[in-house]
Each structure stands twice: as structure tokens, then as C-alpha cells.
Amino acid sequence: MTNLTVYGLKNCDSCKTAIKALDAAGLAPRFVDIRAEADLVVKVPAWLDKVGAKALVNTRSTTWRNMSDEDRAIADGDPAGVLIAHPTLIKRPVIEAGHTVRVGWTAATLDTLTAGAAE
Structure with a gap:
């Protein structure tokens, strides 16, 4: 599979587990740090269009738990703005495989990506 990119935190x-498993499967992903390297102004709206806010906003993160109720309400209305301002709220990893976006890491994610690479 070409053009496999994993967005996350070092x-x-x-993210480490995903990279290791993808490397072991021979998929050689490119890693992009969401805080230091990603163009979130471009990426976040595109990801939200593909997977939705419910999948992308990590409401179990420390950042979310430490946010005020007012900020959480803003996140409900403008998730892109909040995710761009607080990249650690992005559920990780975000994996772009061609035109497909997957959020989070499970064995099923690996199965799907390796099946796509075989096609």
C-alpha cells in the first residue's frame, strides 16, 4: 500500500504500537507528529468530514477532562477549532491510507490495512 501516513504523538x-505493527506487516508508514509537523488547519476539517467528531475527539483524554464546561460546549459546536487549538484532543493514531481515514488502533485496523495492501 502506498501513501500510508500515521498521525500521532511520539x-x-x-501510535508506537501501530507503527510497529505496520512496519512488521511491511507497510512502512510515514509518521507525522500532530503537534510539531501536521498542518492541522488542513487535516482536521478533512478528517472530520471523513470520520466525524465523535470518532476524532478524544473525550477520555486528560485534556478533555481538564477543559471547562464552556470549552467543551465550544468543542461540540466547533470541533475543528478546538482540535486545531488542542491537538492532544485528537484521538490517536489517525491513519490515512489513500483516501481512507481510520482513527484509533485495533487488530481489526491492521487487518483492514493489510487486506487493502494485498489488493
Whole structure:
């Protein structure tokens, strides 16, 4: 599969697991740090269009739990703005495979990506 990109944080265990599994499967993903390297102004709206706010906003994160109720209400109305301002609210990893976007890491994600690579 060409053009496989994993967006996440360098210290994120889920991201590390995803990269390791994808490398082991021979998929050689490119890693992009969402805080340092990603163009979130472009990426976040595109991801929201593909997967929706419910999948992309990590409401179990420390950042979310520490937000005020007012800020959470803003996130409900303008998730793109909040995710761009607070990249750690993005559920990780975000994996772009061609025109497909997947959020989070499971064995099923690996199965889907390796099946797509075989096609």
C-alpha cells in the first residue's frame, strides 16, 4: 500500500504500537507528529468530514477532562477549532491510507490495512 501516513504523538503508546505493527506487516508508514509537523488547519476539517467528531475527539483524554464546561460546549459546536487549538484532543493514531481515514488502533485496523495492501 502506498501513501500510508500515521498521525500521532511520539510518546503515544497506541501510535508506537501501530507503527510497529505496520512496519512488521511491511507497510512502512510515514509518521507525522500532530503537534510539531501536521498542518492541522488542513487535516482536521478533512478528517472530520471523513470520520466525524465523535470518532476524532478524544473525550477520555486528560485534556478533555481538564477543559471547562464552556470549552467543551465550544468543542461540540466547533470541533475543528478546538482540535486545531488542542491537538492532544485528537484521538490517536489517525491513519490515512489513500483516501481512507481510520482513527484509533485495533487488530481489526491492521487487518483492514493489510487486506487493502494485498489488493
